[in-house]
Amino acid sequence: MAAHAPAEHLDHHGPPAPHYSSRVTPGTLGMFLFIGSEIMLFGAFFTAYFFVRVAAGTPWPTPPFQLPVYVAFINTCILVTSSATVHWSLQAIKKGNVWGLRAGLLLTFLMGLTFLISQVAEYLRIGFNTGDGAFPTIFFCLTGLHGAHVFVGLSILLFMTIRAFRGHFSAEHHHGVELAGIYWHFVDVMWIIVYLTVYIL
DSSP states (O other), X not given: OOOOOXXXXXXXXXXXXXXXXXXXXXXXXXXXXXXXXXXXHHHHHHXXXXXIIIISOOOSSOTTOOXXXXXXXXXXXXXXXXXXXXXXXXXXXXXXXXXHHHHHHHHHXXXXXXXXXXXXXXXXXXXXXXXXXXXXXXXXXXXXXXHHHHHHHHHHHXXXXXXXXXXXXXXXXXXXXXXXXXXXXXXXXXXXXHIIIIIIO
């Protein structure tokens, strides 16, 4: 007679549980690889910035143009604070605090939206455009590239916020929130670099 299969094998349905060769899940690894490619994209624009400012010796900002340093500083504070709120939302759901998750994601989205609206308003009042020389071109390229990443981050945050209010996340299942947080932290760090490079140095 054939030996009977163990009871656990008889009760198992579907494919076996995935086995990861590292402690990083494929989704998280994919996000890190994507961010790596985005860093290279920013690197190309920063190379153009240093070529224009250092190699070519272009005045920064080129007279008579001025940069709204104060407005950029306020935007930096807003974005850094939003990085703290998205971290709070992740820590909240890890403890099973659904309302903390919802509040953190909603606050992060609203602050990111405020940042983006403020940047658009800055563009409308700044007094120069890409046809006015190398300085305005690089300025709009770097800040515009970051603004595009903020828009993508806001789209992700909006999707995660809707899911949070529909009860899709729990202390055991919150991977989407973690990925959104990783991307948003990347957006914040890149803005700090852009702010220091473009507005301060």
